[in-house]
Amino acid sequence: MMLKLSPATKEALKVAIAFTLSIVIAIALGWQKPYWAAISVIVVAANDNYNVAIKHGRNRLFGTIAGVIFAIFNVHYFAQDREMFIFSVLCFATICVYMSNWQRYGYAFKMAFTVGIIIAAMGQFDSFSTFDFAVLRVQETTLGILVYSLVFQFLWPRNTESLFKQFISQLTDRHIEQVERQLTALYLSGRCSDISDDENNQSNEESNQLALLLKEAISDSSRIYSERKIWMKLAAYLLDAKDEKAASTDSSDTLKKHLQQRYLTLQQIKRLLCRHDIEAIGRITSVSSMKPIEIKNDFWGEVKNALIANYQNRLIYVFRALAALSTCYALWIYLPMPAGILFPLIASSFVNALCDAPSAYYKYAVLGICTFSVLFLLEYIFILPALTEVYELAAFYFINIFLVWKMFAGPQLSVLRVLGGNMLVVLTMTALYLTPVYSITQSLNMLLFIFIILIVVRFYTMLTEEIGEGMMGKNTLGPRS
Incomplete structure (x- = not known):
């Protein structure tokens, strides 16, 4: 062994x-x-x-x-x-x-x-x-x-492909845990728990890291390149700010239904990621309806940003x-x-x-x-x-x-x-x-x-x-x- x-x-x-x-x-x-x-x-x-x-x-x-x-x-x-x-x-x-x-x-x-x-x-x-x-x-x-x-x-x-998929899987697990906490608080107290500043900072860091890994994976992996539209929509769904801040805008019943639907969708994404069935992820309504995240390659814009940002x-x-x-x-x-x-x-x-x-x-x-x-x-x-x-x-x-x-x-x-x-x-x-x-x-x-x-x-x-x-x-x- x-x-x-x-x-x-x-x-x-x-x-x-x-x-x-x-x-x-x-x-x-x-x-x-x-x-x-x-x-x-x-x-x-x-x-x-x-x-x-x-x-x-x-x-x-x-x-x-x-x-x-x-x-x-x-x-x-x-x-x-x-x-x-x-x-x-x-x-x-x-x-x-x-x-x-x-x-x-x-x-x-x-x-x-x-x-x-x-x-x-x-x-x-x-x-x-x-x-x-x-x-x-x-x-x-x-x-x-x-x-x-x-x-x-x-x-x-x-390689970058395996690292990107590993990060997507970890990010999905974190979102499942976050939705579970919000649902638990909603059932127990009638209101959704607020997202802390630390969680907001972590989300911003994850957004930057995910965009960087996706960009590298598209450049280095022919498989990721051919599936890039699905991955870009999935990344947009996981980083959707509306879902993260729904607690502050929706009523209790609407929020409960929204969180339950998001929880089921995330669980489905997790199962399909484990089976490496990317095409099936692309057919999920919540994912396919998302606008793909932008992957910028503007070198001179980056230079300008490097000088004044x-x-x-x-x-x-x-x-x-x-x-x-x-x-x-x-x-x-x-x-x-x-x-x-x-x-x-x-x-x-x-x-x-x-x-x-x-x-x-x-x-x-x-x-x-x-x-x-x-x-x-x-x-x-x-x-x-x-x-x-x-x-x-x-x-x-x-x-x-x-x-x-x-x-x-x-x-x-x-x-x-x-x-x-x-x-x-x-x-x-x-x-x-x-x-x-x-x-x-x-x-x-x-x-x-x-x-x-x-x-x-x-x-x-x-x-x-x-x-x-x-x-x-x-x-x-x-x-x-």
Whole structure:
């Protein structure tokens, strides 16, 4: 009898295999920074949809190339002029942070800034060293994306079609549960229970995710493309705002009849989805009468939207980034920070990642950092120095990444997965050098830097939120969609 693995276990195994292979291959090729390839795997694996993850990986590659160009230009012209160097970095940060809201290529802009700072700093502001690190960075990023692609393509592959159908099935189940709750409240109290703000927010997120998955599935699957009209009508039925808000507009008897009919229809859809009878779903009156949802492919309209959509909040994110970066660079210049260039390098990466996060996010970030840092530092002190062979090192990283991905499975915990994977790499990176070095000092310095940076960024985040609430009302500066 074969052992049946859960989807979360399969996903964790695939990520752990891709992560470990990228490190082993980079070491075998004699590359100096094997952890760059591993970090590429972590970032692209944070997406549950393989096809979206691959596009995320392509954006990472595009961003890497743009960051390389910026780093070489900046070091070549401003390496000996500190003020101009910092000014050019802040200008580049302004562009990257503002444009990182672009759904199609936003991650490329976010990646470009991080890579540009890393390469310029690691090259010690020397043009020849910077070029060498730039080439190495592109090589290792490409390796990580390639290994991830091959592993996810051939080991328990998950295509967009299966992910889309799985999401439709889950969405149908959620609507059945919601209608059951409304009917129960209607029979017990004579009135329908109201839909909470959390449920409304969840519905908006589901609407965006469903539209994205349907668009990807139509592009990638010939079967979904041939059945696209039925799927578009079914999606419209499941996301029908009139049905979701019927409780506030209909009388008790009318509402009861409406909810009973919707419940029966949803149960019928569920049965037909289990039998994969899509044609029969298209013949259901409630579904066939719906207007199909729109799948937009207007590239220039998307570009225009990327430039002006939500510009108020994006300008706030730019202000946070510039203020936090300026503060961190001033601390580095005027205070005796240890570890040389490491502090502004880490500050640039963290500020770029956190400038759009709400202040409530930081308590979870601190909790995650504390938990992961204690665990990984203990392993770094007591386990890693005893590992002398490549296969032992591979087993160490495989087990840790597998546990992180398995324990924090699910889309809502993707931030903790990325945080755990990055903390593992950051705190143990010296063990991945071609000549391993074990020094707790550098790891502790990096932890100190991380907490200082979190304090600085959180200060400006809370400041802008307070100003925003005072000027435009509460809840206008939430996280980016």
